[in-house]
Amino acid sequence: MLWSGWGDPGKATGLAPEVLELLAEALGVTPSAEEPAGFGDVRLSASGLSPFVLDSLRSIVGAERVRTDADARIRHTRGKSTPDLLKMRRGDGSDAPDAVVLPGSHHEVSEVLRICSDEMVAVVPFGGGTSVVGGVTPDIDGYTGVVTLDLRRLDKLVSVDEESMLAELQPGLRGPQAEELLNARGLTLGHFPQSWEYATLGGFAAARSSGQASAGYGRFDDMVEGLTVATPAGDWELGRAPRSAAGPDLRHVVLGSEGAFGVITSMRLRVRRLPVWRKWDAWRFPSFGAGREAMRVLAQERRLPAVIRLSDETETMIGGGSGCLMVVGWERGEPPRFADAENLGAEPAERWAEGRFGGPYLRDALIAAGATVETLETAAHWSGLPRLYEAVRLALEAALGRVIVMCHVSHLYETGASLYFTVVTAAGDDPLARWEAAKAKTNEAIGLAGGTISHHHGVGRDHRAAYATEIGPVGVGVMRAIKKSLDPMGILNPGVLVP
Amino acid sequence: MLWSGWGDPGKATGLAPEVLELLAEALGVTPSAEEPAGFGDVRLSASGLSPFVLDSLRSIVGAERVRTDADARIRHTRGKSTPDLLKMRRGDGSDAPDAVVLPGSHHEVSEVLRICSDEMVAVVPFGGGTSVVGGVTPDIDGYTGVVTLDLRRLDKLVSVDEESMLAELQPGLRGPQAEELLNARGLTLGHFPQSWEYATLGGFAAARSSGQASAGYGRFDDMVEGLTVATPAGDWELGRAPRSAAGPDLRHVVLGSEGAFGVITSMRLRVRRLPVWRKWDAWRFPSFGAGREAMRVLAQERRLPAVIRLSDETETMIGGGSGCLMVVGWERGEPPRFADAENLGAEPAERWAEGRFGGPYLRDALIAAGATVETLETAAHWSGLPRLYEAVRLALEAALGRVIVMCHVSHLYETGASLYFTVVTAAGDDPLARWEAAKAKTNEAIGLAGGTISHHHGVGRDHRAAYATEIGPVGVGVMRAIKKSLDPMGILNPGVLVP
Numbered sequence: 001m002l003w004s005g006w007g008d009p010g011k012a013t014g015l016a017p018e019v020l021e022l023l024a025e026a027l028g029v030t031p032s033a034e035e036p037a038g039f040g041d042v043r044l045s046a047s048g049l050s051p052f053v054l055d056s057l058r059s060i061v062g063a064e065r066v067r068t069d070a071d072a073r074i075r076h077t078r079g080k081s082t083p084d085l086l087k088m089r090r091g092d093g094s095d096a097p098d099a100v101v102l103p104g105s106h107h108e109v110s111e112v113l114r115i116c117s118d119e120m121v122a123v124v125p126f127g128g129g130t131s132v133v134g135g136v137t138p139d140i141d142g143y144t145g146v147v148t149l150d151l152r153r154l155d156k157l158v159s160v161d162e163e164s165m166l167a168e169l170q171p172g173l174r175g176p177q178a179e180e181l182l183n184a185r186g187l188t189l190g191h192f193p194q195s196w197e198y199a200t201l202g203g204f205a206a207a208r209s210s211g212q213a214s215a216g217y218g219r220f221d222d223m224v225e226g227l228t229v230a231t232p233a234g235d236w237e238l239g240r241a242p243r244s245a246a247g248p249d250l251r252h253v254v255l256g257s258e259g260a261f262g263v264i265t266s267m268r269l270r271v272r273r274l275p276v277w278r279k280w281d282a283w284r285f286p287s288f289g290a291g292r293e294a295m296r297v298l299a300q301e302r303r304l305p306a307v308i309r310l311s312d313e314t315e316t317m318i319g320g321g322s323g324c325l326m327v328v329g330w331e332r333g334e335p336p337r338f339a340d341a342e343n344l345g346a347e348p349a350e351r352w353a354e355g356r357f358g359g360p361y362l363r364d365a366l367i368a369a370g371a372t373v374e375t376l377e378t379a380a381h382w383s384g385l386p387r388l389y390e391a392v393r394l395a396l397e398a399a400l401g402r403v404i405v406m407c408h409v410s411h412l413y414e415t416g417a418s419l420y421f422t423v424v425t426a427a428g429d430d431p432l433a434r435w436e437a438a439k440a441k442t443n444e445a446i447g448l449a450g451g452t453i454s455h456h457h458g459v460g461r462d463h464r465a466a467y468a469t470e471i472g473p474v475g476v477g478v479m480r481a482i483k484k485s486l487d488p489m490g491i492l493n494p495g496v497l498v499p
Numbered sequence: 500m501l502w503s504g505w506g507d508p509g510k511a512t513g514l515a516p517e518v519l520e521l522l523a524e525a526l527g528v529t530p531s532a533e534e535p536a537g538f539g540d541v542r543l544s545a546s547g548l549s550p551f552v553l554d555s556l557r558s559i560v561g562a563e564r565v566r567t568d569a570d571a572r573i574r575h576t577r578g579k580s581t582p583d584l585l586k587m588r589r590g591d592g593s594d595a596p597d598a599v600v601l602p603g604s605h606h607e608v609s610e611v612l613r614i615c616s617d618e619m620v621a622v623v624p625f626g627g628g629t630s631v632v633g634g635v636t637p638d639i640d641g642y643t644g645v646v647t648l649d650l651r652r653l654d655k656l657v658s659v660d661e662e663s664m665l666a667e668l669q670p671g672l673r674g675p676q677a678e679e680l681l682n683a684r685g686l687t688l689g690h691f692p693q694s695w696e697y698a699t700l701g702g703f704a705a706a707r708s709s710g711q712a713s714a715g716y717g718r719f720d721d722m723v724e725g726l727t728v729a730t731p732a733g734d735w736e737l738g739r740a741p742r743s744a745a746g747p748d749l750r751h752v753v754l755g756s757e758g759a760f761g762v763i764t765s766m767r768l769r770v771r772r773l774p775v776w777r778k779w780d781a782w783r784f785p786s787f788g789a790g791r792e793a794m795r796v797l798a799q800e801r802r803l804p805a806v807i808r809l810s811d812e813t814e815t816m817i818g819g820g821s822g823c824l825m826v827v828g829w830e831r832g833e834p835p836r837f838a839d840a841e842n843l844g845a846e847p848a849e850r851w852a853e854g855r856f857g858g859p860y861l862r863d864a865l866i867a868a869g870a871t872v873e874t875l876e877t878a879a880h881w882s883g884l885p886r887l888y889e890a891v892r893l894a895l896e897a898a899l900g901r902v903i904v905m906c907h908v909s910h911l912y913e914t915g916a917s918l919y920f921t922v923v924t925a926a927g928d929d930p931l932a933r934w935e936a937a938k939a940k941t942n943e944a945i946g947l948a949g950g951t952i953s954h955h956h957g958v959g960r961d962h963r964a965a966y967a968t969e970i971g972p973v974g975v976g977v978m979r980a981i982k983k984s985l986d987p988m989g990i991l992n993p994g995v996l997v998p
Contacts, residue, residue: 161882163795163881163882165799165914166914207744208742208748209744210744221748229973231973235973236971236973236974237971240878240879240949240969241877241879241880241917242880242915243718243954244707244954245706245707245708245709245951245953245954245955245957245958246958246969246970247957247958247966247970247978247996248751248754249707249720249751249754249755250751250970250974250977250978251751253751253752254747255747255748256745256747258746270913272799378740379740379743380740381663381724381741382662382664383663413742414741414771415663415664415741415769416663416741451739451740452740452744452745454744454745455740455743455744458744458746459746467745470745471737471745471746471749472734472736473733474728474730474733474985478749478752478981478984478985479747480984481981481984482980482981485980486973486976
C-alpha cells in the first residue's frame with residue numbers, strides 16, 4: 001500500500017489534459033506550489049518505548065515482529081482519508097506509532113494487551129489501514145507510547161461448516177485473500193466495499209462495513225455470527241446461535257467498536273454458495289427522486305437484486321452520462337424492470353463494475369493536480385432523504401464555494417437508504433483547514449437533517465463529536481461504561497470512537 | 500387475564516376423559532389432592548411504601564392511578580411460567596408489588612423513575628405480564644418497596660410514515676390492539692407470538708420476541724428502527740436510520756434488556772402492507788431430521804414462506820398425526836414443495852393456525868388435572884441441532900422419568916434454527932421443586948450442547964445463571980457496567996437479566 005496515497009503505486013493513474021483544464025475552469029484548481037514529501041523526508045520523532053516494554057513485546061511475538069524502523073512506522077501512520085494523505089504528503093509523521101507489533105495468535109494479542117495495559121502503552125489495532133475517519137490515529141497524551149498492532153499474520157481460514165454455512169476466519173485476511181480461500185470451496189462472503197483490495201475482515205467488522213452487493217448479501221455486520229475478542233479485561237466469546245433472546249445482542253457492542261473495546265481475533269461468518277453467474281443492467285432515470293422512488297418500491301417489496309446503485313445528475317454527468325444512472329447486478333431470477341426509466345443495457349453497468357475499486361487512485365491523481373477530493377456518507381429513512389440530500393449539498397457549497405458534489409444511493413433497506421457523496425474542490429492555500437471547516441459544517445448539517453453521521457465509514461476521530469450528539473448524553477455514558485469495563489486503563493485506540 | 504392461569508376465564512378448556520386416562524396411564528398423573536387457592540385466599544403482606552413515596556407517585560400520575568388494592572397487586576404478581584402459576588394456585592402472594600402505578604406519558608415514566616431512584620424503590624416495568632422466565636418477579640432485598648409500572652395507558656399509534664413504512668407505536672399496546680390500529684391503514688407488523696393476545700409491544704422489544712411468522716416478517720427486534728427510553732440516568736433516543744456505522748448498534752443494548760436498563764416509552768417500527776391473502780399447506784416428513792434438512796435448504800436458498808414450522812414425531816403424534824408434520828403458510832408467490840415428503844393439503848395447517856393461541860389454556864387444564872406442563876426453547880447452528888435436540892430430551896427424561904417431550908422448529912435462519920420443547924409430566928408431591936430441578940439440569944444440558952439459553956423467551960430470573968455462563972465473565976462485566984450507567988441505584992427490575 002502506497003504510504004502517502006492508495007494501493008499499488010504501479011496502478012497510479014494520471015489525468016487527461018482536458019480534465020485538468022476542466023478542473024481549472026470549473027473549480028479554479030491550480031497546481032500545488034509544494035512538492036510532496038518523499039518517503040525519506042517524513043519527520044519522525046524517536047521511537048519512545050521503554051526497553052522493558054520493547055523486551056516484553058519481543059518475548060511475546062519474537063524480536064523480528066516488533067518493528068521500530070522508519071519504514072514500518074511510516075506505513076502505519078494514519079489511515080486513508082484525504083486529510084491523512086495531505087499530512088503524509090507534507091512529510092508530517094507526528095502520528096507515527098513507536099512500534100509496529102505483529103502478533104500471530106489470539107494468545108499473543110492478549111499478552112500484548114496485558115503488557116500494554118500494565119505499562120500504559122496505547123494500542124492501535126490495524127488491519128488494512130484504510131480508515132477514512134481517523135480510525136487508526138490515536139490520542140497519545142497520557143500514554144508512555146503507542147504500539148500499532150498489525151493483524152496481518154492472523155490470516156487463516158480456520159474451519160468451514162458447510163451444513164450451517166459458516167466459516168471461521170481470522171481478522172487479518174484482506175478481502176481478496178478471504179474470497180480466494182472461500183472460493184476454492186465454492187463459497188463467498190459477497191462483501192465488496194471499495195476498500196476491498198486492501199481492507200481486512202477485522203476492519204469490516206470493527207467498522208460495520210457495507211459492500212457494493214449489500215442489497216443481496218447484507219452488510220458485513222449481518223454476516224457476523226460469532227466473535228472471539230481479546231480485551232484487557234479478558235477473552236470474550238460471542239454468538240452461540242444465529243439469533244437469541246438471551247439479553248442484549250452483545251455482538252452489536254463489538255461490531256462497530258473500532259478497536260476501542262477489544263481486538264477481534266476470530267470471526268464466525270455466514271457464507272453463501274458462489275453465484276453461478278452475475279448479470280448487469282443499467283437504466284437512465286429522469287431524476288434522482290424518480291430513481292430513489294423506484295429503489296424504495298423494490299426494497300419494500302423485497303425484490304432487491306445483488307447490486308443496485310443510483311447516481312444523481314452530477315455524478316452521472318461526471319461519468320459521461322445524462323439523467324441519473326442506475327446500475328443493477330443480479331445473480332438469480334429476473335432483474336427488476338422500470339417503466340419510467342430508459343434501459344441502457346449492460347455496458348454502463350459493466351464499466352462501473354470494472355472500475356469500482358479504482359476511485360481512490362483517481363483521488364490521488366486529483367490531489368496531485370491541486371484539487372481536494374473527499375467522500376462522506378450518511379443514511380436516513382426514505383421520507384428524510386430529500387432533505388438530507390439538500391442539506392449536505394448546501395452545507396458543502398456554503399463552505400467551499402466552487403465545488404462539485406456528486407451523490408449516489410448504494411445501500412437500501414425497507415425503511416430507508418444511504419447517501420454517499422463525493423466532493424471535488426480546489427485545494428486552496430491551506431487544503432487541510434479548508435476541508436476540515438467544510439467537513440465540520442457538513443457533519444452539523446447531517447445531524448440537523450436527522451441523518452446518521454455514518455452509514456459505513458464509521459466514527460473514528462473525525463466523527464466523534466457528531467457521534468456524541470447522535471447518541472446523546474445517555475448513550476455517551478453507556479459507551480464510556482462499556483469502555484471502562486473492557487479496557488480499564490483506556491489503552492485501546494484512545495481518542496477513537498468513544499466520546 | 501386470569502390471575503392464576505392464562506387469558507380469558509370464559510375460554511378455559513377441559514380435558515376429555517380419554518386424555519385424563521392417557522395421562523394417568525402414560526405418565527402416572529393423578530388428580531392433585533390440594534384445592535387451588537381462590538382469589539380471596541392469596542396471602543399478601545401489607546403494602547409497604549412510605550407515605551412520601553405514595554404521595555409523590557400520586558402527584559405524578561394521579562391518585563387513582565397508584566393502586567395498592569389487593570386486586571391490582573395480585574394481578575401484577577409474577578408472570579405466566581408454570582412455576583408462577585403453581586405459586587399463585589397455592590395462594591402465595593409473596594412476590595406482589597406494593598403498588599401498581601399507571602403512567603400515561605414518557606414524562607410520567609421518567610418522573611416515577613426519578614422518585615423511585617431517589618427513594619430506593621424497585622420498579623418492575625409491566626406490559627402483558629406474560630413472561631415465562633420470571634421477567635416481572637424482582638428481588639426485593641435492599642429496597643424500600645416495589646412498584647410495578649403498568650404501561651397499559653401508553654397505547655397509542657402516534658404516527659405513520661407510509662413512505663418509509665414506519666409506525667411510531669407506544670409500548671403498552673397489546674398485539675391485537677396494535678394490529679387493529681395498523682390494519683385500519685392497510686398495514687401490519689406481522690408479529691404473532693403465542694402470547695400475542697395479551698403481550699405488549701414493549702414486552703416484544705424488551706424480551707426479543709419472535710412470532711409465528713418470523714420466517715416472513717423477521718423477529719420483533721428486526722422491526723425496531725428506533726426507540727425512546729426513559730432511564731434513571733435520563734432520556735435516550737435511539738435510531739436515526741435503518742442501519743448505521745456510527746459505533747456499536749446501541750438499539751441492541753436496549754432490545755433484550757428486559758426492563759433492567761430502562762423503560763421503552765415509544766418505538767418506531769417497520770411495518771408492511773397487509774397481505775392480500777395467506778394460504779396454508781401441510782406436509783408429512785418421514786423424520787424430524789429429514790424435515791429439518793428441507794427447512795435448512797429453504798432457508799439457505801432464501802425461499803422461506805411467511806410461516807414454517809416442523810413438529811417432531813412426538814408432537815405430531817400427540818396432535819393426532821404420524822411422521823413429522825410441517826405447517827407452511829405463504830402470502831405471495833408459490834409455496835415450497837418437497838419431493839421427500841407427503842403433501843397433506845391445507846387442513847392440518849389451518850387447524851394448527853386456528854388453535855395457535857390456545858396452548859396456554861390447555862396448560863391450565865393439564866395443571867388442574869395434576870400434570871406439570873412447561874415449555875422451553877433454544878437455538879443453535881444447523882450442524883449443532885441434532886446434538887442439542889438429544890441433549891435436551893435426555894436431560895428432561897433423566898430428571899423427570901415418565902415424561903412426554905415434544906419439539907418443534909419454528910424460527911429459521913440461514914445458519915441455524917430454534918428448537919421449542921413442550922414437556923408434560925406428573926406434578927408429583929412437590930411439582931415446583933420437581934420442575935425446578937429438571938429445568939436446572941436442562942439449562943445445563945443446553946449450555947453444554949452449545950445452544951443459547953433462550954431463542955425468544957428471554958432471561959428473566961430463571962435463566963440468569965445460564966446466561967452468565969453463556970456470555971462469560973467479560974460479558975457479565977459489560978452488562979453490569981451498562982446497568983450501572985443507566986440505573987445507578989439498581990432500581991430497575993432487580994434480579995432480572997443482569998447476573
